[in-house]
Amino acid sequence: MAGDADGARILSRVSLAWAKAATAIVRATETEKRADAAQAKVKDLRDKVERAKALLTETESRKGQLTTEIARAELAAKQASGASVEGEKKRLEKSPPKKQEKRP
Amino acid sequence: MKRSLLFAVAFVVAAGCAPVPTPRAVDDADAASRSPAALEAKTHAAQVWALAERRRLEAHAALDEGPPARAQFLAEEALATYQEGAALARTVKAARRSETASAESEKLAAELAVVDAALKIASADVEALELRLRVAQGAEPPGTSRPASPEREAARREAARGLLVQGRLLCGAARLLGAGSAKPAPPASDKTPEDPSSGPVLSRDLAEAEQRLSELDAALGAPGEKPGAKATPIDLATRARANCLSVLTRTRRQSAAAASGGTAASSADSLLSELGAMGQKAGFSPSRDERGVVVVLRDVFEGDDVGARAKSLLEQLDRVAAAHARFAVAVVVHTDKPVSAADKAKWEARAAKVASRFGSVPEARRLTVFAADALPAATGKNARNTRVEIVFIAPEAL
Numbered sequence: 006m007a008g009d010a011d012g013a014r015i016l017s018r019v020s021l022a023w024a025k026a027a028t029a030i031v032r033a034t035e036t037e038k039r040a041d042a043a044q045a046k047v048k049d050l051r052d053k054v055e056r057a058k059a060l061l062t063e064t065e066s067r068k069g070q071l072t073t074e075i076a077r078a079e080l081a082a083k084q085a086s087g088a089s090v091e092g093e094k095k096r097l098e099k100s101p102p103k104k105q106e107k108r109p
Numbered sequence: 110m111k112r113s114l115l116f117a118v119a120f121v122v123a124a125g126c127a128p129v130p131t132p133r134a135v136d137d138a139d140a141a142s143r144s145p146a147a148l149e150a151k152t153h154a155a156q157v158w159a160l161a162e163r164r165r166l167e168a169h170a171a172l173d174e175g176p177p178a179r180a181q182f183l184a185e186e187a188l189a190t191y192q193e194g195a196a197l198a199r200t201v202k203a204a205r206r207s208e209t210a211s212a213e214s215e216k217l218a219a220e221l222a223v224v225d226a227a228l229k230i231a232s233a234d235v236e237a238l239e240l241r242l243r244v245a246q247g248a249e250p251p252g253t254s255r256p257a258s259p260e261r262e263a264a265r266r267e268a269a270r271g272l273l274v275q276g277r278l279l280c281g282a283a284r285l286l287g288a289g290s291a292k293p294a295p296p297a298s299d300k301t302p303e304d305p306s307s308g309p310v311l312s313r314d315l316a317e318a319e320q321r322l323s324e325l326d327a328a329l330g331a332p333g334e335k336p337g338a339k340a341t342p343i344d345l346a347t348r349a350r351a352n353c354l355s356v357l358t359r360t361r362r363q364s365a366a367a368a369s370g371g372t373a374a375s376s377a378d379s380l381l382s383e384l385g386a387m388g389q390k391a392g393f394s395p396s397r398d399e400r401g402v403v404v405v406l407r408d409v410f411e412g413d414d415v416g417a418r419a420k421s422l423l424e425q426l427d428r429v430a431a432a433h434a435r436f437a438v439a440v441v442v443h444t445d446k447p448v449s450a451a452d453k454a455k456w457e458a459r460a461a462k463v464a465s466r467f468g469s470v471p472e473a474r475r476l477t478v479f480a481a482d483a484l485p486a487a488t489g490k491n492a493r494n495t496r497v498e499i500v501f502i503a504p505e506a507l
Contacts, residue, residue: 015179019189022189032200047213051217077299079305082250085251088250090344093344094342096256097340
């Protein structure tokens with residue numbers, strides 16, 4: 006092989022080709038890592054969106070339930086308030102003012 | 110012996126004529142060219158793949174032309190280039206995956222922000238509704254007052270008269286702020302929930318509250334009626350006033366929601382400080398209560414007309430009212446002694462004269478109330494009770 010300039014040139018190209026291949030493999034590994042991380046983030050976000058949507062549905066349902074309960078409670082409170090006035094009407098109809106009690 | 114010699118010669122001849130074996134690297138390069146990785150490289154890194162193919166074919170050519178070492182080196186180069194091509198294909202695919210994931214991430218993040226915002230609003234609504242429910246469930250029903258002695262009944266009667274005037278003022282203020290303009294809602298039901306601050310509900314509740322005020326007015330009888338002659342509807346009075354205050358509060362809440370900003374408190378503050386500065390020179394001290402900002406004027410009338418000093422003060426107050434157009438104006442006239450039915454019209458005319466001094470305020474935004482001696486500022490028959498209150502009705506809760 007001594008003095009084989011063509012062989013030396015090809016060998017030099019071979020080593021360069023392997024070096025380029027190694028660099029490309031390193032870059033590929035890094036890019037794949039980044040892609041994996043991005044996909045993991047997507048999965049995480051998708052889970053979060055799903056959870057938030059489920060919570061929103063639950064909250065909306067609670068809202069509806071509360072609205073119904075409030076309507077019932079407020080009507081009851083209003084009726085109770087009206088009842089005190091009605092009770093007073095009966096008192097006014099029945100009893101004239103008491104006479105002042107004499108203190109001993 | 111001869112035979113073995115013959116065999117040896119035949120072996121040497123056969124060995125000398127056998128073809129040179131293909132270098133292993135060439136076979137490996139051929140195998141690599143058929144691998145899935147090379148196919149990927151062909152798709153995603155065509156240039157590098159083409160170079161690798163060229164070297165492989167050169168290696169095959171070198172097998173024929175020699176020397177074999179050259180074929181091996183070229184095959185090695187082809188192998189390395191195939192590796193590079195495969196790695197580049199992986200990079201391209203990973204980059205695309207990353208790009209797609211980033212785009213999806215952005216989309217999901219935006220969607221999450223929307224859902225989170227909706228959730229925040231819904232949670233705040235639920236919190237407010239839970240509080241409202243607790244208030245409704247925890248509300249103690251007002252008890253019914255028991256019969257009382259004539260003295261106590263007389264005191265109740267005085268209190269009820271005061272509550273009646275306050276109720277009129279509060280309901281009137283609510284009307285000035287826009288309550289009652291919508292078509293009244295049907296009676297409340299326990300099935301259909303209603304928004305207590307909605308226009309129709311406010312109209313219905315305002316009409317009910319005013320109905321109670323009328324009932325109370327009728328039940329209290331004429332001002333000159335002998336106190337203690339009949340029992341006083343004190344519960345009706347408290348309920349009527351409470352209902353008017355509730356309508357006013359909800360009207361303000363609705364108006365605040367429509368204005369979508371808490372500007373009322375700050376505008377009431379600026380109105381109060383403006384009136385305070387004016388009062389230092391003019392000799393009055395403004396205050397704030399549930400109706401709004403109040404200025405008390407004394408010695409307003411000279412005979413049946415507004416006096417000169419009061420006219421000047423009212424002119425200044427009118428300018429303030431013009432600068433704060435969101436505030437309606439109520440004029441409340443108080444006396445220090447009961448007023449007979451005959452004199453009532455005279456006092457009401459005086460109150461109207463005071464109200465008419467507020468030319469910058471549209472008539473629909475003015476309210477006149479004659480309170481007589483129902484809301485004394487001092488106990489007993491005190492001259493200080495004769496006064497005129499100018500109330501700047503706050504459009505939103507203070």
